[in-house]
Amino acid sequence: MSDRAASRDVVVAGAGLVGLALAAALARAGLAVTLVDRGPVAAADTGDWDVRVYAISPGNASFLQALGAWQGLSCERIAAIESMRIEGDAGATLSFSAYELGERALAWIVEERALRAALLLQAHAAGVDVVAGGRFAKLAWSVSEGTLALEDGRSYAGRLVVGADGLNSWVRHAAGILAEPRDYGQQGVVANFECEHAHHGCARQWFRDDGGVLAWLPLPGRRISIVWSAPDALARELMALPHDEFRERVAAAGGNALGALKLITPPAAFPLRSLRLPTSVAHRMALVGDAAHGVHPLAGQGVNLGFGDAQALASVLAERGPVADAGAPVLLERFARRRAEPVLAMHTVTDGLARLFGARAPWLRTLRNGGLSAVDRLPMIKRALALPALR
Numbered sequence: 001m002s003d004r005a006a007s008r009d010v011v012v013a014g015a016g017l018v019g020l021a022l023a024a025a026l027a028r029a030g031l032a033v034t035l036v037d038r039g040p041v042a043a044a045d046t047g048d049w050d051v052r053v054y055a056i057s058p059g060n061a062s063f064l065q066a067l068g069a070w071q072g073l074s075c076e077r078i079a080a081i082e083s084m085r086i087e088g089d090a091g092a093t094l095s096f097s098a099y100e101l102g103e104r105a106l107a108w109i110v111e112e113r114a115l116r117a118a119l120l121l122q123a124h125a126a127g128v129d130v131v132a133g134g135r136f137a138k139l140a141w142s143v144s145e146g147t148l149a150l151e152d153g154r155s156y157a158g159r160l161v162v163g164a165d166g167l168n169s170w171v172r173h174a175a176g177i178l179a180e181p182r183d184y185g186q187q188g189v190v191a192n193f194e195c196e197h198a199h200h201g202c203a204r205q206w207f208r209d210d211g212g213v214l215a216w217l218p219l220p221g222r223r224i225s226i227v228w229s230a231p232d233a234l235a236r237e238l239m240a241l242p243h244d245e246f247r248e249r250v251a252a253a254g255g256n257a258l259g260a261l262k263l264i265t266p267p268a269a270f271p272l273r274s275l276r277l278p279t280s281v282a283h284r285m286a287l288v289g290d291a292a293h294g295v296h297p298l299a300g301q302g303v304n305l306g307f308g309d310a311q312a313l314a315s316v317l318a319e320r321g322p323v324a325d326a327g328a329p330v331l332l333e334r335f336a337r338r339r340a341e342p343v344l345a346m347h348t349v350t351d352g353l354a355r356l357f358g359a360r361a362p363w364l365r366t367l368r369n370g371g372l373s374a375v376d377r378l379p380m381i382k383r384a385l386a387l388p389a390l391r
């Protein structure tokens with residue numbers, strides 16, 4: 001076998017959920033695509049509840065359905081968020097319901113492993129050339145293509161190279177975009193529980209007076225998945241607790257809203273970082289997903305933004321008309337323009353909320369709680385706030 005494969009339209013570097021969705025969408029539009037990752041790409045299904053779950057917006061559920069991946073998920077493992085209740089750190093509340101907004105669900109809770117498997121199946125079916133176990137070593141550019149070389153000597157050339165390789169993107173660095181993620185000083189502690197009382201499809205979120213945010217998301221049956229965005233010291237303390245004490249802390253932090261909790265998936269912690277870039281494109285290169293933006297998980301929008309990138313890039317390339325070259329600057333500029341506004345808006349909202357609720361000044365505490373209650377009484381404003389998260 002030659003160590004240099006024939007040139008493709010697009011080489012997607014990174015097979016996380018966003019890279020997989022992009023590769024499948026591009027191949028379905030008739031482009032020749034290679035998808036490369038250092039990992040095994042497919043995750044083994046253990047049957048346990050995955051500790052990584054995502055709240056997928058209705059708009060992205062439709063995108064995944066168009067790719068054929070949504071239909072591949074077992075409906076017994078998906079939960080609808082039918083309503084949401086947010087509590088401020090001085091008792092103010094804000095509630096949303098899917099019914100009020102004319103939607104079947106505000107979002108759908110899906111396990112990462114299952115979604116990854118469903119997307120991989122569709123990538124294969126669409127004809128994506130999937131390369132697993134390949135660590136990136138070198139990116140070289142010519143006028144007409146980019147070539148991604150792997151540490152094991154294989155290399156892949158494409159008219160366009162897409163960095164879908166996460167927050168610490170190697171491709172972003174190799175393309176000379178040197179912005180670094182900024183630490184929130186918090187970690188996302190995630191775990192799954194069985195609960196005593198039914199959750200009725202309600203997601204609950206508490207903005208805490210220590211600057212952290214606790215979210216309880218419904219899983220099927222009497223189960224929930226939590227994301228506790230906790231200041232570093234608290235996150236370390238929570239991770240070190242024996243499981244019985246951990247479940248008691250989580251139950252108490254949520255006001256025992258669902259009665260007693262039983263841990264069903266042990267906790268894991270992820271550092272939370274923000275990333276904002278001046279541009280997401282360069283010569284024959286585009287960035288998607290966390291490689292292009294890092295947002296606080298308090299609104300559950302990171303992978304949703306990434307799917308938005310994938311959808312936008314795939315549609316720009318599919319509709320390229322007489323421009324045969326998938327890496328042509330005019331197409332990359334079109335993609336960057338299409339994504340600039342939604343990415344900036346989501347960044348501003350999530351970053352703003354993380355800072356507003358992270359600040360300790362008493363007047364800010366009054367202001368933010370007053371703001372939550374005021375929005376709760378204004379259906380038009382509530383709707384305007386909720387709609388971007390549904391796309």
Ligand SMILES: Cc1cc2nc3c(=O)[nH]c(=O)nc-3n(C[C@H](O)[C@H](O)[C@H](O)COP(=O)(O)OP(=O)(O)OC[C@H]3O[C@@H](n4cnc5c(N)ncnc54)[C@H](O)[C@@H]3O)c2cc1C
Binds near residue numbers: 056
């Ligand atoms: C606690 C927590 C909760 C969250 N909850 C939500 C939620 O409810 N909803 C939501 O929308 N988002 C959520 N997010 C955000 C979400 O996890 C990310 O936005 C999403 O996983 C990013 O996907 P990605 O495909 O862009 O990157 P990644 O998942 O990071 O994938 C990158 C891929 O690139 C590969 N790669 C990287 N470097 C190399 C290299 N050098 N060589 C070869 N391969 C490489 C990796 O192996 C990996 O497969 C949450 C995040 C956290 C931390």
